[in-house]
Structures are given as C-alpha cells and as structure tokens.
Amino acid sequence: MSKVVIPVTPAGRGLPIPPHDAAGPPGRPADRLGRGIRDLRISVTDRCNFRCTYCMPKEVFGPDYPYLPHAEILTFEEIVRLARVFHGLGIRKIRLTGGEPLLRRGIEDLVAMLFEALPDVDLTLTTNGSALRQKAVALHSAGLRRITVSLDSLDDATFRAMNDADFPVAKVLDAIDFAASAGLAPVKVNMVVKRGTNDAHVVDMAKHFRGTGHIVRFIEFMDVGATNGWRMDDVVPSAEIVRRIGEFFPCEPTNPNHAGEVAKRWRYLDGQGEFGIISSVTEAFCSSCNRARLSTDGSLFTCLFAERGFDLKRLVRSGAPDEDIARAVAAIWHQREDRYSEIRTAETAKARKVEMSFIGG
Ligand code: SF4
Numbered sequence: 001m002s003k004v005v006i007p008v009t010p011a012g013r014g015l016p017i018p019p020h021d022a023a024g025p026p027g028r029p030a031d032r033l034g035r036g037i038r039d040l041r042i043s044v045t046d047r048c049n050f051r052c053t054y055c056m057p058k059e060v061f062g063p064d065y066p067y068l069p070h071a072e073i074l075t076f077e078e079i080v081r082l083a084r085v086f087h088g089l090g091i092r093k094i095r096l097t098g099g100e101p102l103l104r105r106g107i108e109d110l111v112a113m114l115f116e117a118l119p120d121v122d123l124t125l126t127t128n129g130s131a132l133r134q135k136a137v138a139l140h141s142a143g144l145r146r147i148t149v150s151l152d153s154l155d156d157a158t159f160r161a162m163n164d165a166d167f168p169v170a171k172v173l174d175a176i177d178f179a180a181s182a183g184l185a186p187v188k189v190n191m192v193v194k195r196g197t198n199d200a201h202v203v204d205m206a207k208h209f210r211g212t213g214h215i216v217r218f219i220e221f222m223d224v225g226a227t228n229g230w231r232m233d234d235v236v237p238s239a240e241i242v243r244r245i246g247e248f249f250p251c252e253p254t255n256p257n258h259a260g261e262v263a264k265r266w267r268y269l270d271g272q273g274e275f276g277i278i279s280s281v282t283e284a285f286c287s288s289c290n291r292a293r294l295s296t297d298g299s300l301f302t303c304l305f306a307e308r309g310f311d312l313k314r315l316v317r318s319g320a321p322d323e324d325i326a327r328a329v330a331a332i333w334h335q336r337e338d339r340y341s342e343i344r345t346a347e348t349a350k351a352r353k354v355e356m357s358f359i360g361g
Contacts, residue, residue, distance in 0.1 A: 014299055014311030018331040025323060026330030028090040031302075032337040037329075038260055038290035040091045042079060043360035044107065046296045048100040050128050051164035052152070053228065054192055056099075056357045058164050060227045074298045076110045078316050080117050082294060085326045089333075091292070093122040095148075097360025099296070102131040108138040115143025124148060126190070126361065130167055132175035136182040148188040148217075149176055153198040154208055162198060176214065186213040188276075193236045194221045202236075206245045210272040217263045217276035223344070224304060225355035232346070238279035242266060245275065260290040280304075284341035292333070293359045300329065301359050303338035307352055309359075 020026075030036050046068050051058040074082070083094060094114060101107055102125075114123055124146040125139070132149065139147070151172050153159045159169040176187050189209060193199050202218060209216045218241045223230035245251060250269040257265070262285065263276030279285075293301040298313025310332050315325050340348070 014314075015308045017310050017315070017328045018335055020324070020327040020331035026089065026327045029330040029333040031333050032335065033287065033339065035260075035288065035290050035336075037086065037090045037292050037333060038258075039093045039095065039292070040083065040086045041095045041097055041291060041293045041360050042083070043097050043099065043294065043296045043358065044079070044101045044104045044110065045073070045099040046358050047103055048098055048128070048357060049103060049130055049165060050100065050167065052128075052150075052192075053162060053164055053197075054194060054221060054230075055224070055228065056355075057227055057229075061357070068297050072297045074294075074296065074313060074316075076106070076113055078298065078313070079110060079294075080113045081316065081322070082298070082312060082325070083114055083121075084117055085322050085329065086292065087118050087121065088322075088326055089329055091121070093124070094118070095360070096123075096125040098126075099357050099360075100128050100130070101125055101360075102127050102135050108135065108142040111139055111142035111144050119143075122146070126150065128163070128167075129172035129175045133171075133178045136175070136179040136184060140183040144184065146188070147179055147184045148190055149179070150190045150192075151176075151205075152191050153201045154204050155198075155201055158198050158201060180214070186215055189214055189216045190219055190278075191216060192219045192221055193241060195234050195236045197234075199236045202241055202244055203248055206249060206275055209275075210249060210268060213273060215274055215276060217278055219278040220281045222280050222304075223349040224353065224361075225357075226350075226352045227355065230349055232281075235281050237282040238264070238277040239282070241277060251275075260288040262291075280341045281344065284339070284344075286339035286342050289338070292329075295354070295359045300332060301354060302332065302336045303340050304356070304359070304361065305340035305344075305348075305351075305353050306338065307354060309354065 126148040129149040152162045156169045160166050191205050221235050251266045254265045254267045263278050265274055267274040299309030299311050301309040
C-alpha cells in the first residue's frame with residue numbers, strides 16, 4: 001500500500017496580496033495575457049458525501065482528514081459581499097461548487113441572497129445529484145435557473161465504484177428528471193472520462209441524453225490536486241471521444257455561447273441536440289480563461305491547478321471597505337499569467353496543487 005499523501009490544505013499558506021493602494025475604483029482588470037474576469041466559481045464547502053476517485057480519493061479524504069472548521073469558512077453574507085465586489089470587476093457568471101454544495105446547510109438561502117443582490121448574473125451550481133431531489137424546488141424558487149450534475153457512468157456498478165460511496169445511478173437519473181420538472185432544465189451533465197474505468201460508457205451516455213434537451217459534457221481526466229494518481233495513459237483525448245460518438249451519431253462543432261466558454265460544443269446533425277467536450281489536457285484553452293475561484297475559506301485562486309491562493313477573507317474580516325477589496329483583487333488579477341494546461345508536463349503534474357474539492361472544479 002503506497003504511502004497516503006495528506007494534502008496540505010492551503011489555509012494559512014496564502015500568497016501575499018500585491019500592493020493595491022492606488023486611488024479610485026479599479027475598473028475592469030485584465031491579466032498579463034489580456035484576459036478579464038467573467039466567471040467566478042465559489043466553493044461553499046470542502047466536504048462531500050461522495051469519494052470520487054479522481055477528486056477526493058477515500059484513502060486520503062478519510063474521517064481524520066483536516067476539513068475546515070466552521071469558523072474558517074465564509075459566511076453567506078461574506079460570500080455575497082465578495083460576489084458584489086467581483087461583479088464590479090466584471091464577472092457575469094457565478095457557479096456554486098464544493099465539495100458538494102448541497103451539503104451546505106441553507107444553500108437555497110445563499111442562492112436567494114445572490115439572486116437578490118445580483119439579478120443579472122448567470123447563477124448556476126454543480127452537484128453530484130445525491131440531494132438534488134430534495135433541494136430542486138427550493139433552489140429554483142430561490143432564483144437558480146441552471147444546474148450541472150456530475151454523472152460518470154450509467155452502468156450502476158461503475159458509477160458506484162467511481163463515487164466510492166456506493167450511491168446508485170438510478171437516484172441521480174431520477175433527480176435529473178425531477179430537477180428538470182422543477183424548472184432547472186436543460187440540465188448539464190458532466191462525465192469525467194477515464195480510460196479503462198468508464199470510457200466504454202461514453203456512447204451510452206451520449207445516447208441516453210440525446211433528444212432530451214439535456215447536455216452532456218465529456219471531461220478529460222485531469223491532474224487536479226495532488227492525490228488522484230493522474231497518469232497521461234488514463235486520459236482519453238477529446239478527439240477520440242468525439243470520434244467514438246460520431247461513429248454512431250454524426251455531429252459537427254458549433255459556436256460557443258460566449259467568449260471563454262470551457263466546453264467545446266458539438267451538435268448532432270439529426271437535430272437531436274448537442275454535447276460538450278472539456279479538454280484541458282489535449283486541447284488547452286488557457287488563452288481565453290476568464291475564471292476566478294474562491295475557496296471555501298475565502299482565498300482567491302487564479303487557476304484550477306494553482307498551488308496557493310490569496311487570502312481575501314482576512315481583508316473582509318479586517319473591515320476593509322469594498323473598494324479596497326476590489327483594488328486588491330484587481331492587483332492580483334493584473335499580475336496573473338496562469339496557463340497551466342499549456343505548460344503541463346509529467347513533472348508539473350506531481351506538484352502539490354490545491355485540491356479540486358477545496359476550490360470547486
Ligand atoms: S489551466 Fe488554469 S489558466 Fe488554463 S484554463 Fe484551466 S484554470 Fe484557466
């Protein structure tokens with residue numbers, strides 16, 4: 001049994017916030033590659049009830065794992081305040097993530113607060129679906145209009161093995177249907193494809209959701225964090241995924257919905273809808289990356305594969321005015337030059353990167 005690596009949570013390992021005492025509002029910051037901030041991903045909990053092997057392997061994230069104490073996680077009021085600040089800097093989309101966001105008590109209240117504070121923001125949430133049936137109506141009433149559900153296989157044995165919590169696929173499929181009937185349609189469905197684990201189920205997944213209006217996004221297995229044992233051999237390149245689907249259901253690429261959209265869109269030629277491909281490994285998309293990530297404990301991460309973040313919570317809790325926080329974020333963004341997926345190597349893959357469950361995918 002190889003030595004279990006307990007990842008050091010970044011808490012307390014924050015990067016120093018660059019000087020930001022220039023006068024006046026910071027405007028819309030662009031980073032060193034000319035990329036603005038459009039999407040904000042907010043992790044509302046570092047906990048999850050699944051132990052997906054590519055994200056929170058059980059042998060690492062066990063009962064003794066040092067999860068964040070409650071006092072360290074951002075309150076709803078702090079999340080809304082930071083979201084307002086980021087809105088002033090240009091964000092137009094907020095994705096609530098985790099861990100598993102539906103585990104955060106009163107998540108629908110946070111949705112309502114964000115919807116009230118920022119009604120023009122495209123508000124969405126990524127969930128493993130385990131509590132979606134219970135929460136769908138409340139989330140929609142609170143203002144949520146879109147949702148993404150992670151579903152890595154339709155084969156029950158494979159799905160249970162991949163979530164490593166013995167959770168049945170039927171319950172997630174039922175929750176997707178229920179969420180759609182509650183007004184959260186079309187649902188986006190994320191499938192992380194790992195060679196030799198679930199790649200044989202790619203075409204079944206495409207077939208199941210074709211013509212339903214729901215959109216499957218096939219995601220290349222990524223070297224996120226430092227604990228999922230990533231190997232290039234386990235990656236199924238997006239070109240191969242498209243080829244496999246295309247053999248059964250002819251398709252063609254179609255235009256993105258907006259600049260910097262993560263998924264490449266493919267539409268079925270017979271009009272039965274579309275699917276997406278997220279290919280961080282074989283077709284990097286860093287050049288248009290306009291995504292910022294806020295960890296559960298209030299640190300700003302400028303890349304999914306970063307090792308450390310910038311502690312904004314300290315500023316928030318020190319009583320700094322919003323404009324000062326905005327200038328701090330702008331100063332951080334101005335010096336940003338992340339493009340990890342363009343420079344990924346077998347060596348970089350081993351770096352002690354922040355865990356995806358801490359900053360949300
Ligand atoms: S690797 Fe980092 S910079 Fe590149 S697209 Fe992903 S989050 Fe953006």
